[in-house]
Amino acid sequence: MRITLVDHPLIQHKLAHIRDKNTGSKDFRELMSEVSLLMAYEAMRDLELEEKEVETPVARARVRVLSGKKLALVAILRAGLVMVDGILKLVPAARVGHIGLYRDPETLSPVQYYAKLPSDIAERRVFLLDPMLATGGSASHALALLKEKGATGIKLMSIIAAPEGLERIARDHPETEVVVAAVDERLNDHGYIVPGLGDAGDRIYGTK
Template structure:
């Protein structure tokens, strides 16, 4: 299932990210802001339970988060800025990292680093990567999470291509994809069109 967040603030900020004239600092800040806004939607179904509290006026039962704790897992390197933004909302979440890069010839994912919370199987996992292009890296990362015991996974991306969505829906039909926009297609080099360029390069200024 794909959930596209069409809120005007999200769409405005994504358009600023697309602009070739947007600099590194602003691009990075926008990516973190969009990630926070996406998290509101991705975390809409978190469990709540009544907790007894005393306000300055009276006692009462009020909703607070319950159920499984959260884990944010970034696909390195571009996913880091997304987890950093989301941590502003859920600072108690544990953070993991999966290092993958796409071979420029085969376009297939190659793993080079993996570090996850030890209790990943007991947490709801939100996997972050700004771009869902071919889908290979995201699918490999999801499989690694499942092999580590993760049972509830959502994939959060800023942009997605139909080709990448199709790969995730084929390989992991149980994983919901939350995106800001679904673009037209991939070009011959595996980049999203119209896209916003290489998210990692624009976040870190490594063009």
């Protein structure tokens, strides 16, 4: 498994404010969206390009534009939605899919309650969005579902990851590239990332 750590100074600065428990929901949402946009630059570095000609005000010019497979952003609900908002600013034509999962509080295993994906998911470059890669159970389940639908070359984007989550993905889906902004210390007894940022969904939407 390949891990890409996007440690640009702007991302690290914004991540510091995201971690701060005193950051309110509005600012938290905006910062998460901005970090996701910045991470997408690196995650999409290998998108294919093709040459074409355009007419400038002065002369004809050879330029390069995106080619190859179209894109799909798949959010793990509910926290993954905030990453979609940021990345769509870069690639507004991308299709968006949703996978609804919640973590059983006793077993910490994922339970699926919803899945809606583009019908042509197998023909697209897929970016799976899960802001917090904690145990890795939800992301592993979503990756398995996407592969069942024919998706290949999937990249998993997470803002913060725990070593345990990365190990789970490496074991279950060794071909998957994971793009992260930070790798934290560990999980606590409740399956939360330490130091982390708390429950991303609750902080995004102001719920508990």
